[in-house]
Amino acid sequence: xxxxxxxxxxGACACAIALAPLFAGWVAQxxxxxxxxxxxxxxxPYRMLRKLFRKEATLAEDASWLFRGAPYVVFAAMVLxxxxxxxxTTQLPAARVADAIALVGLFATAxxxxxxxxxxxxxxxxxxxxxxxxxxxxxxEPALLMVLFNAFLMAGTTALPAIVQNTLAQSHLVLHPSLAxxxxxxxxxxxxxxxxxxxxxxxxxxxxxxxxEAMVLEYSARHLALIEWASWLKLFNYxxxxxxxxxxxxxxxxxxxxxxxxxxxxxxVAKLALAGAALALFETGSAKLRLFRAPEFLTMxxxxxxxxxxxxxxxxx
Amino acid sequence: xxxxxxxxxxxxxxxxxxxxxxxVGGLGLLRPNAVGWVARVLFPLGALIGLGVAAAGVAAxxxxxxxxxxxxxxGLPDLPFHVRLDALSGFFLALLGxxxxxxxxxxxxxxxxxxxxxxxLLCLQYHVFLASMAMVMxxxxxxxxxxxxxxxxxxxxxxxxTQHRLPEIRRAGFLYLLMAxxxxxxxxxxxxxxxxxxxxxxxxxxxASTLAPFWMSVAFLLALFGFGTKAGLVPLHVWLPExxxxxxxxxxxxxxxxxxxxxxxGLLRVSxxxxxxxxxxxxxxxxxxxxxxxxxxxxxxxxxxxxxxLLAYSSIENIGLIVAGIGLALVFRxxxxxVLAALALTAVLIHAFNHALxxxxxxxxxxxxxHATGERSLGKLGGLIRRMPWVAAFALIGSLxxxxxxxxxxxxxxxxxxxxxxxxxxxxxxxLNMIVPLGAAVISLAAALxxxxxxxxxxxxFLGKHRESSLAAARDASWLERIGLAWLALGCxxxxxxPQVALDVAGRVTQALVGATVQRGPSPWxxxxxxxxxxxxxxxxxxxxxxxxxxxxYLLVRAFxxxxxxxxxxxxxxxxxxxxxxxxxxxGFGQPIRHLFGPVFKIEREVPLPTDAAPKYRIQxxxxxxxxxxxxxxxxxxxxxxxxxxxxGGRLAVYLLYSFLTLIFLLVCVL
Numbered sequence: 001x002x003x004x005x006x007x008x009x010x011g012a013c014a015c016a017i018a019l020a021p022l023f024a025g026w027v028a029q030x031x032x033x034x035x036x037x038x039x040x041x042x043x044x045p046y047r048m049l050r051k052l053f054r055k056e057a058t059l060a061e062d063a064s065w066l067f068r069g070a071p072y073v074v075f076a077a078m079v080l081x082x083x084x085x086x087x088x089t090t091q092l093p094a095a096r097v098a099d100a101i102a103l104v105g106l107f108a109t110a111x112x113x114x115x116x117x118x119x120x121x122x123x124x125x126x127x128x129x130x131x132x133x134x135x136x137x138x139x140x141e142p143a144l145l146m147v148l149f150n151a152f153l154m155a156g157t158t159a160l161p162a163i164v165q166n167t168l169a170q171s172h173l174v175l176h177p178s179l180a181x182x183x184x185x186x187x188x189x190x191x192x193x194x195x196x197x198x199x200x201x202x203x204x205x206x207x208x209x210x211x212x213e214a215m216v217l218e219y220s221a222r223h224l225a226l227i228e229w230a231s232w233l234k235l236f237n238y239x240x241x242x243x244x245x246x247x248x249x250x251x252x253x254x255x256x257x258x259x260x261x262x263x264x265x266x267x268x269v270a271k272l273a274l275a276g277a278a279l280a281l282f283e284t285g286s287a288k289l290r291l292f293r294a295p296e297f298l299t300m301x302x303x304x305x306x307x308x309x310x311x312x313x314x315x316x317x
Numbered sequence: 318x319x320x321x322x323x324x325x326x327x328x329x330x331x332x333x334x335x336x337x338x339x340x341v342g343g344l345g346l347l348r349p350n351a352v353g354w355v356a357r358v359l360f361p362l363g364a365l366i367g368l369g370v371a372a373a374g375v376a377a378x379x380x381x382x383x384x385x386x387x388x389x390x391x392g393l394p395d396l397p398f399h400v401r402l403d404a405l406s407g408f409f410l411a412l413l414g415x416x417x418x419x420x421x422x423x424x425x426x427x428x429x430x431x432x433x434x435x436x437x438l439l440c441l442q443y444h445v446f447l448a449s450m451a452m453v454m455x456x457x458x459x460x461x462x463x464x465x466x467x468x469x470x471x472x473x474x475x476x477x478x479t480q481h482r483l484p485e486i487r488r489a490g491f492l493y494l495l496m497a498x499x500x501x502x503x504x505x506x507x508x509x510x511x512x513x514x515x516x517x518x519x520x521x522x523x524x525a526s527t528l529a530p531f532w533m534s535v536a537f538l539l540a541l542f543g544f545g546t547k548a549g550l551v552p553l554h555v556w557l558p559e560x561x562x563x564x565x566x567x568x569x570x571x572x573x574x575x576x577x578x579x580x581x582x583g584l585l586r587v588s589x590x591x592x593x594x595x596x597x598x599x600x601x602x603x604x605x606x607x608x609x610x611x612x613x614x615x616x617x618x619x620x621x622x623x624x625x626x627l628l629a630y631s632s633i634e635n636i637g638l639i640v641a642g643i644g645l646a647l648v649f650r651x652x653x654x655x656v657l658a659a660l661a662l663t664a665v666l667i668h669a670f671n672h673a674l675x676x677x678x679x680x681x682x683x684x685x686x687x688h689a690t691g692e693r694s695l696g697k698l699g700g701l702i703r704r705m706p707w708v709a710a711f712a713l714i715g716s717l718x719x720x721x722x723x724x725x726x727x728x729x730x731x732x733x734x735x736x737x738x739x740x741x742x743x744x745x746x747x748x749l750n751m752i753v754p755l756g757a758a759v760i761s762l763a764a765a766l767x768x769x770x771x772x773x774x775x776x777x778x779f780l781g782k783h784r785e786s787s788l789a790a791a792r793d794a795s796w797l798e799r800i801g802l803a804w805l806a807l808g809c810x811x812x813x814x815x816p817q818v819a820l821d822v823a824g825r826v827t828q829a830l831v832g833a834t835v836q837r838g839p840s841p842w843x844x845x846x847x848x849x850x851x852x853x854x855x856x857x858x859x860x861x862x863x864x865x866x867x868x869x870x871y872l873l874v875r876a877f878x879x880x881x882x883x884x885x886x887x888x889x890x891x892x893x894x895x896x897x898x899x900x901x902x903x904x905g906f907g908q909p910i911r912h913l914f915g916p917v918f919k920i921e922r923e924v925p926l927p928t929d930a931a932p933k934y935r936i937q938x939x940x941x942x943x944x945x946x947x948x949x950x951x952x953x954x955x956x957x958x959x960x961x962x963x964x965x966g967g968r969l970a971v972y973l974l975y976s977f978l979t980l981i982f983l984l985v986c987v988l
Contacts, residue, residue, distance in 0.1 A: 056880040060887035062782065064702045066713075072874075076866035083862070096843060097858040098723070101732050105723040108768055112720060115772045119901075122700065122781030123889035127901035130776065134769045135909040141765035145735075146758055152739055153754070157851040207890050218888055222878050226870070295913055306758055313742060313751045 129214025349437025377407025423801025500546030566684025604644030611637030
């Protein structure tokens, strides 16, 4: 029993690590199709990883140990986050180590290390990117916590597997108004945290408007590969958080059997395909906001989440 | 004395250690200018005594410990000093001793001759300061408490004005002394209300006195005012960002890390121990003040350009979080939700301990930086991670801990505080159970901004290029300083890895204060304070997971990576003419916050014209409370004293008349 639980725990992690580039490739493909461009193949991200892991790495002369170590920490943080989020099964030993608040802490750790690494070389674009990233970060983090608070109050727990079980235990589909507010806020947070439009453009080549890309300008080869992989994992993790909170159907709950997991994988792939297409559609339809409009966007997300909280507390709904 | 020693052995030990601190201080005067004697012998001795105090504090936290009392043959006739050692004093003594030991060891490597006050005198002031803080925590009557409190204020005043030749430091010291006395007045009046007409000054008598609800509220508000002034609650915080940077760094560390905790101790002692219960609005007021303070402090911290002022504002933020937790505990207690009150208090106590560790650590690190570079303005630092790797590594731990990142200690208390907020919908009050949970939004915003502050603090000081060419000659801290820093950093890591132990320790205090404890949960590996299946966190396994994942990634990449690594010039999008001035300055890094929270600040800005031959940009950010509260108050005081000056005519005959009239008046009163 316990051995299989640990086996599936590692399996869920490996699945996230393997699937994350595919998800990123799918979003890129959908975007290209929607924008009438010829689409890159689905496995383009894997090719990119292979290329980056073969190249010679160049390090700036005054790069310190923090700069060299940060990609590993960021990648590890994202892998740990994938271990906590019940994307396939709710029988996760790791989810007892860290609940959803610690999950937010993991994302914050990754962000802080990324920003510190960006400041390490002392280039103009690096510190610019770090400053902007921290600005977006301090706005999204409370919004994300408030979204999670909605779910916590509804389920009476901060453990993500228990939230999933709580939702799945309900015999019929109930639409909670507070969760609807939270869902909208969550999508806004997801866009901002993953450097997507309208906050940041993942495919930009204009340095002055960059946020995430400006921070990683000095990285190359294996370090860059880890950072790219980590950011795909982050998008994957965020999508999975969204599924656990708002659409947990398909996640294996009672006991872990190979069949249940297979079903969960299928459900996950289907949900990811839908979510990726929706993300691409949204991104195609929106334009990048000016940097100082971004706080308004994120304040709105925060207020929506707080509104959801108020609705829950007022109406118990 | 023998029977005393058997009746209260631990308390006698603590008193002996306090006496030893005073003795060590006095020994400093033997050879006041011998740096070797003071720094290499006396300060390490003080650190050892600190460890002893911490051990005695821990002894008072053991489950079998019963509160110990002593009556000292000191003080005024018929008014002896009462001393009591219980779980609450024990907890704060452990905090004082353990963090104080780190600061003392650091000080042994830090203090040098020729910096203001002579080392021997400094040593006396330093140890009197430590001893008076310990006595505040031991005092069991209002008289001893006020004596210790005032000694603490005075000794720290002299420490703040170590560099008394600089006028701005004298000014900061005066402001500090003034605010300390205004606060002490509040505490004195609070005790005056608490004895309830019995004129018994022992705390036992105050606990036993029955007060009308109105007078209880008056006492509570006076305590909140008095201790709030010491703690730096907005709007009583103005002295803090002036006094903390003015002091030498170890003293800043003591003031921020330890002295602010005496205010927390006092507030807990009066509001939860001496006042038996109160209406819920006490808690709501405290909670609102705490949340406001937290947000205000952290917003101001983001825009500071002096590294010690930045840390001082960050202390205001942390005190805000602590006071908000006390407010929650008071709300819960007023509804007899004792376990939840214990949960809130646990968060408060652990955060107080954590703050003592990481804030001291960061203040000490700024001391090393100042000694190595002679600069404390963020705009003239940068790139020190390459010159001072040890200090940079310890400061990184402190910065990550204060930013509330797991698996360090700051996260533990933040986690507990958020868990407490999640329980607030259980308050049986239709208005409160709706409004209080929203406080979590403020807490999370403050915590996220704290991350911003720490990236700025660490990034601008230690990362990037040297902003001044002189920084290339900076040397790392001496080994004594490193030991002090390492001790505090180790504390941050250990509390983060074993939060369940901290939970048990805090449980002893909450049992004494609110009559309930928070259980760590069924497993020894995680803490699950609410319920096992609702919320759990394991610092140790988190550490293991993070280190394993990072290590495995590193080894895998090493095993499969085929390319070489080459050092080249930086790229920066191919822009070749990079100078250190193109990095973000401290002002630049705070710019988004200045933009977003513009109305909070009072900004004075000088922007150069395009035609200026020598363009100059200057920006000054001030506290609005100065102009709104303190300056009108000062002007009013000035006007009143000018009127009163009429009495001082300068003629002897008139003065004699005053004495005569006073005498007549007193005689009439007596007869």
